[in-house]
Amino acid sequence: xxxxxxxxxxxxxxxxxxxxxxxxxxxxxxxxxxxxxxxxxxxxxxxxxxxxxxxxxxxxxxxxxxxxxxxxxxxxxxxxxxxxxxxxxxxxxxxxxxxxxxxxxxxxxxxxxxxxxxxxxxxxxxxxxxxxxxxxxxxxxxxx
Amino acid sequence: xxxxxxxxxxxxxxxxxxxxxxxxxxxxxxxxxxxxxxxxxxxxxxxxxxxxxxxxxxxxxxxxxxxxxxxxxxxxxxxxxxxxxxxxxxxxxxxxxxxxxxxxxxxxxxxxxxxxxxxxxxxxxxxxxxxxxxxxxxxxxxxx
DNA sequence: TATAAATAGGATAAATTTATCCTATTTAAA
DNA sequence: TTTAAATAGGATAAATTTATCCTATTTATA
Ligand code: FES
Ligand code: FES
Numbered sequence: 001x002x003x004x005x006x007x008x009x010x011x012x013x014x015x016x017x018x019x020x021x022x023x024x025x026x027x028x029x030x031x032x033x034x035x036x037x038x039x040x041x042x043x044x045x046x047x048x049x050x051x052x053x054x055x056x057x058x059x060x061x062x063x064x065x066x067x068x069x070x071x072x073x074x075x076x077x078x079x080x081x082x083x084x085x086x087x088x089x090x091x092x093x094x095x096x097x098x099x100x101x102x103x104x105x106x107x108x109x110x111x112x113x114x115x116x117x118x119x120x121x122x123x124x125x126x127x128x129x130x131x132x133x134x135x136x137x138x139x140x141x142x143x144x
Numbered sequence: 145x146x147x148x149x150x151x152x153x154x155x156x157x158x159x160x161x162x163x164x165x166x167x168x169x170x171x172x173x174x175x176x177x178x179x180x181x182x183x184x185x186x187x188x189x190x191x192x193x194x195x196x197x198x199x200x201x202x203x204x205x206x207x208x209x210x211x212x213x214x215x216x217x218x219x220x221x222x223x224x225x226x227x228x229x230x231x232x233x234x235x236x237x238x239x240x241x242x243x244x245x246x247x248x249x250x251x252x253x254x255x256x257x258x259x260x261x262x263x264x265x266x267x268x269x270x271x272x273x274x275x276x277x278x279x280x281x282x283x284x285x286x287x288x
Numbered sequence: 289t290a291t292a293a294a295t296a297g298g299a300t301a302a303a304t305t306t307a308t309c310c311t312a313t314t315t316a317a318a
Numbered sequence: 319t320t321t322a323a324a325t326a327g328g329a330t331a332a333a334t335t336t337a338t339c340c341t342a343t344t345t346a347t348a
Contacts, residue, residue, distance in 0.1 A: 060346060
């Protein structure tokens with residue numbers, strides 16, 4: 001469904017949000033350990049998320065990655081997916097035609113579009129705050 | 145969403161079904177041309193579909209790929225996806241955890257599972273006959 | 289101001305997916 | 319029985335994704 005990079009990116013963002021609630025910055029090493037991902041690859045993904053303004057980075061001593069507290073509830077899963085995997089999951093044809101075009105649809109179009117739109121709605125209506133709070137309660141996990 | 149191989153596999157299966165209705169076998173070259181895919185790679189995918197008994201192959205002169213007419217309406221999209229991409233799209237964790245486990249769910253689990261299950265239902269309730277008949281009517285297309 | 293801690297980013301490597309090419313085998317028909 | 323047409327399958331290559339490593343730059347603090 002999503003690329004590895006995107007999976008790591010979402011997991012990392014949730015972990016960063018969780019820590020940002022407590023005013024704590026985190027570094028790639030800690031993130032990778034908590035989400036069970038390769039650290040250098042994770043660092044690259046964090047760079048991309050910074051570039052897309054999903055998260056913030058602070059360089060130098062006492063630096064790290066964070067998300068402004070008051071922004072956590074406005075960052076949607078779709079923002080992260082957009083930043084890393086782009087929009088093909090939302091807009092692309094399920095059978096891989098060059099574009100999904102109502103005027104010249106593939107045989108799967110009608111049924112696929114329904115599911116794809118629900119995925120889009122789900123990702124656009126789920127924010128980091130919601131996800132992080134579940135974790136805080138100990139109900140959900142970022143690795144297993 | 146699906147791999148390229150899977151996209152080609154579905155498109156090829158629909159085209160084969162369409163021809164099998166008229167008792168006509170088709171070869172990789174014709175298939176690749178009609179679904180706009182690389183011919184040798186498509187041939188490999190056809191082999192896999194034969195191995196998984198989604199389609200039939202007939203070797204030698206006058207051979208080609210076909211689907212038994214009375215089987216066309218029992219072959220579901222999920223059969224093709226299973227054969228090529230396996231079951232991670234149905235069973236796997238959306239955030240890439242080693243397994244999707246209700247007892248230790250990822251933060252996206254509840255919302256993701258809903259969408260994933262709908263995708264599964266869609267793929268399991270859509271058969272090749274339905275898809276091919278739409279195409280016969282000229283309402284849908286396998287390339288653009 | 290020197291040092292240590294931290295992210296940024298370039299270069300490269302490994303793994304996987306996508307794609308091509310060639311030969312072997314099978315089969316219908318001349 | 320020979321030939322031509324067709325799928326099967328192995329070997330290889332290209333492209334993309336995933337992953338690692340090293341150096342540059344930035345910044346707080348001693
Ligand atoms: S054209 Fe294929 S999903 Fe819309
Ligand atoms: S545990 Fe992640 S989707 Fe179920």
